[in-house]
Amino acid sequence: xxxxxxxxxxxxxxxxxxxxxxxxxxxxxxxxxxxxxxxxxxxxxxxxxxxxxxxxxxxxxxxxxxxxxxxxxxxxxxxxxxxxxxxxxxxxxxxxxxxxxxxxxxxxxxxxxxxxxxxxxxxxxxxxxxxxxxxxxxxxxxxxxxxxxxxxxxxxxxxxxxxxxxxxxxxxxxxxxxxxxxxxxxxxxxxxxxxxxxxxxxxxxxxxxxxxxxxxxxxxxxxxxxxxxxxx
Numbered sequence: 001x002x003x004x005x006x007x008x009x010x011x012x013x014x015x016x017x018x019x020x021x022x023x024x025x026x027x028x029x030x031x032x033x034x035x036x037x038x039x040x041x042x043x044x045x046x047x048x049x050x051x052x053x054x055x056x057x058x059x060x061x062x063x064x065x066x067x068x069x070x071x072x073x074x075x076x077x078x079x080x081x082x083x084x085x086x087x088x089x090x091x092x093x094x095x096x097x098x099x100x101x102x103x104x105x106x107x108x109x110x111x112x113x114x115x116x117x118x119x120x121x122x123x124x125x126x127x128x129x130x131x132x133x134x135x136x137x138x139x140x141x142x143x144x145x146x147x148x149x150x151x152x153x154x155x156x157x158x159x160x161x162x163x164x165x166x167x168x169x170x171x172x173x174x175x176x177x178x179x180x181x182x183x184x185x186x187x188x189x190x191x192x193x194x195x196x197x198x199x200x201x202x203x204x205x206x207x208x209x210x211x212x213x214x215x216x217x218x219x220x221x222x223x224x225x226x227x228x229x230x231x232x
Contacts, residue, residue, distance in 0.1 A: 009044065111148070
């Protein structure tokens with residue numbers, strides 16, 4: 001998803017000035033450029049429309065939304081680096097953006113989305129355990145996927161899907177370890193406990209049945225001594 005946001009440069013700094021901008025309906029923010037020659041990117045203080053940024057953050061792509069930031073009569077492509085909210089009101093307090101080089105790959109965190117209904121759940125009565133809900137992928141800024149789909153339709157009881165089982169997209173590759181488990185189907189805990197209890201109860205019964213057979217075949221010392229006397 002792509003979005004547009006207008007920014008206005010500001011020359012002031014400090015908490016008091018930040019509060020003044022927020023009171024005027026603007027959100028204090030900083031736009032960081034791309035790093036050059038190993039130097040840290042320089043930040044440009046700006047203000048943006050908080051409502052416009054909230055719409056972007058609440059969209060399906062969220063912080064992975066490619067934003068066209070209009071500034072000083074020009075425009076640049078940015079992503080949200082981080083943002084701060086008021087812990088009580090949840091209102092936005094500040095935001096940081098970083099400028100992108102559209103021809104250079106970046107690493108982003110993308111949500112995992114489950115598709116279909118598992119056989120292990122529908123037919124075998126298992127429970128679907130959604131283990132990993134986000135993975136990291138590498139791609140060009142224009143090719144950031146909104147989410148990674150995982151089809152669980154053929155997944156049976158005790159089966160699992162790991163990241164390596166999913167084909168990488170044509171425009172992205174996974175950075176997260178391929179052995180990472182995404183989802184598996186497990187037996188409900190109540191049934192698992194009942195099965196374990198039944199197995200434990202069966203073990204002593206098998207042992208007690210075997211003991212008389214051993215005793216029956218064996219002979220005591222007195223019986224062997226009596227047999228020897230009879231033979232004499």
